[in-house]
Amino acid sequence: MTAVEADGLTLRYGRAIALDDVSLRLRTGVTGLLGPNGAGKTTLLRIIATALSADGGTLRVFGHDPSTPPGRLAVRRLLGYLPQDPGFHPSFTAFEFVDYVAILKELTHRTARHTEVARVLSAVGLDDRRRSRIRTLSGGMRQRLALAAALVGDPDLVILDEPTVGLDPEQRLRFRELIADLGERKTVLLSTHQTEDVMSLCQEVVVLDRGRVRFEGTPAELAGLASGRVWTSAARQAGALASWRTGTGLHRHVGDPPPGAALVEPSIEDGYLTLVGTGTGTGTGTGTGTGTEASAVAGGAR
Ligand SMILES: Nc1ncnc2c1ncn2[C@@H]1O[C@H](COP(=O)(O)OP(=O)(O)OP(=O)(O)O)[C@@H](O)[C@H]1O
Ligand SMILES: [Mg+2]
Incomplete structure (x- = not known):
């Protein structure tokens, strides 16, 4: 099934046009979104992640329409999202933060939820920092924590806005392993400025520039x-x-x-x-x- 079907998405901030007639199809696998600063990547990801509504065009995520309240709720249940600037409560511990996100994702059974939180923290290599307060974590650790929060509950659609920013080389490789694995079962859309991420991880690549799709194809075609x-x-x-x-x-x-x-x-x-x-x-x-x-x-x- 097509996970995401976007047709003619348009979004303006005042008179400035951030997205101009963007159409896109996403299926199972990993798609990379490339584009210069200000191209509209975050705007597009926020729209697909239901954090923002488009001014025009249509969007279906697993057949649900996020412009309606029930559609939005249905999409959010299937979605994991890593924003470009995740806000953290600095006095939460790593575990408490992901557990909180898991509660919002309606993982109500406490024991099962805690097992799931431990699983994603381990997947991002934060096992030994579970009890650390967020304010004591390094930038790269916070980025991995935000990734863990995006992965909790095993969502069918995973949207990651510049997920590899601040990761050291070893963690970048671990990230690739994790996301490549995920892409065999799920639909992943990630934005990045790292062309190596796209080459080594993505089956499809989309290039946005000044709010328009300039290219859609394989990394080799790009x-x-x-x-x-x-x-x-x-x-x-x-x-x-x-x-x-x-x-x-x-x-x-x-x-x-x-x-x-x-x-x-x-x-x-x-x-x-x-x-x-x-x-x-x-x-x-x-x-x-x-x-x-x-x-x-x-x-x-x-
Ligand atoms: N809240 C806002 N108010 C006004 N303009 C905005 C707002 N957010 C983004 N823009 C503008 O919309 C355009 C697209 O921004 P967006 O953040 O989507 O770009 P991006 O491709 O994610 O860039 P980057 O690579 O720097 O993250 C830019 O021209 C930006 O200045
Ligand atoms: Mg951005």
């Missing part, structure tokens, strides 16, 4: 957008969207390559940059075959 547009050279070159000197001493460029350039395999980051980059190359390029997406960028250039 990388493919930069095919023929990434090259290396011994010296600095002008005219690329991005260029830098790599650790090997070679300069790596993304943009419109000069004739005879030494092309290299693009990464998902290159694809992303080709799509949303507003550097010097955008809109003035010679059109080296990046198709409609590049035209969309050129057409919408600021």
